[in-house]
Amino acid sequence: MDSALYHLEGVSRCYGASRALDRCTLVIPKGGVMGIAGPNGSGKSTLLKLLAFIERPDEGRVLFEGKEEVPFSPTVRHRVTLMPQTPFLMNRSVFQNVCYGLEVKKDRVDVAGRVAQALSRVGLDAKRFAGRYRHELSGGEAQRVALAARLILDPEVLILDEPTASVDAASSFLIHQAILAFAARPGKTVILTSHDAAWLEGVSDEMLFFFRGRRVKEKMGVMLFGPFEQDPLSGAWLKCSEEGVIPVPAPPDPDAVAAVPQRSLRMGHEASDREVGFNAEVRETARRKAQPDAQVTLIGAGFPMTLSCPVAHAPEPGEIVRVSYPLSAVQWL
Amino acid sequence: MDFIVDGFFRALVLLSHGDPQTFSAVATTLKAAFLSMGASLLLGVPAGFCLGYYEFRGKKTARTIVDTMLALPTVFIGLLVYAFLSNRGPLGGLGLLFTIPAISVGQTILALPVITALTAACLDSLDKGLRLTLISLGADKGQLFMTTLWEVRYGIVAAAMTAMGRVMTEVGISMMVGGNIKWHTRTITTAIALETGKGMFAEGIALGLVLLSIALVVNISVSVFRR
Secondary structure (H helix, E strand, O other), X not given: OOOEEEEEEEEEEEEOOEEEEEEEEEEEEOOEEEEEEOOOOOOHHHHHHHHOOOOOOOEEEEEEOOXXXXXXXXXXXXXXXXXXXXXXXXXOOHHHHHHHHHHHOOOOOOHHHHHHHHHHHOOOOHHHHOOOOHHHOOHHHHHHHHHHHHHOOOOOEEEEEOOOOOOOHHHHHHHHHHHHHHHOOOOOXXXXXXXXXXXXXXXXXEEEEEEOOEEEOOOEEEEEEOOOEEXXXXXXXXXXXXXXXXXXXXXXXXXXXXXXXXXXXXXXXOOOOOEEEEEEEEEEEEEOOOOOEEEEEEEEOOEEEEEEEEHHHOOOOOOEEEEEEEHHHOEEO | OHHHHHHHHHHHHHHHOOOHHHHHHHHHHHHXXXXXXHHHHHHHHHHHHHHHHOOOOOHHHHHHHHHHXXXXXXXXXXXXXXXXXXXXXXXXHHOOOOOHHHHHHHHHHHHHHHHHHHHHHHHHOOOOHHHHHHHHOOOOHHHHHHHHHHHOHHHHXXXXXXXXXXXXXXXXXXXXXXXXXXOOOOOHHHHHHHHHHHOXXXXXXXXXXXXXXXXXXXXXXXXXHHO
């Protein structure tokens, strides 16, 4: 039996003249956590809307358990649910917001008990919160109510678009806990994006990487946007910017986008004959207890990136470090 | 000035003694308004929903036409309805001229653009996240429609109140297609116009007070609903 939950075949989605997702083909297996990563505008949210059958693709097909499904299809309506980045709570009480999904399913079994349980899963006390309205909730509480409204449905597929974006640390922790508890249950699939790249990589069984509406093979550490210029003397192709000059291989066209995989980037090494590089400013250094490596967030070539290095050699914020990579590692997107 | 004050007190006497002519006009007004409001809500809310919720070619043109219809003069509506319902008109065979349904038809034309335009404006300003949320929580198309309308319920009530205000206070349509026939098609507003013409201010003021009272009752009901 095919264990794939989703098959996307050449799926494209356009908004006006902009192509948010471009001929995307992929398979998502049943069960586990699938993380989706990519910079802003890479098509992650569009992909999630298509996977949740909120929108139809303009081209291609979205297959769910081998069958093509569309929005409002009875097969997927109560099995797949999406929590958007900005949660929307209806102009009714928290209780009514959480039980709305049960109402539409005409499921009236122990509604009060299940609402209380769903709220407690996200760290909210039903007695205190059930009667509140959206204007009486903080951003983090609203996000947790939105998650409770999904968890009460006990879906097979839970899709989360940046579930902890713009919420406080306490809410973020509780949301992460609730997601992990859900994902640990047998037969459940979680598909999510998160700005917290380290957390996303940590919880995901598999990762998909996107850039400009296209799926890319691996996580890109840095991207260099055209135009590129050719040095008339040496013939080398260069990306010239205020940050400096960065050599690249010959581009397919002057406005192409170059990407260097994360795994090819090294910090603190001097450029050699086979390696090129650029200077980057350290913005943040995160050291975690019992972890041998620190996570260093840098800005270089106009692009933010997070690299790891041994805690003993971790640079401090404000320092300028050299980031290098083999010229052969550059990919054209 | 005395005749106004005197008219006011005589109006209270007329109302407290249950003057049959006054109450006949009130009943006719309410019947016509009930029919026209029912019809305009039934047609106007779905039309406003389509106009505000969906994106389609010609939407801007449709909005402009509906907005223009907001300024339709009641006498012009009366003229059109009269032309259609008179013996020479295409609907003359229905025999509706100078009846309450005829007044309701005209008032529906008056109220429909108000309901449609204000409902569309409510839906236009609705957070786009609602649709995504409802579909993701498993709503079907019918539930999506009903829940969306429920979310803008106060806006629709405000639209209905505005339309009701226009319908209850118009004179042109009731006069032209109702004919202001005593005991049959005389409404509060046509009666006020007639009584004022005759110099009978007490009756006119009494009827005006009834109109205000109806507006007050409707507003109190809406306040209770909002709570």
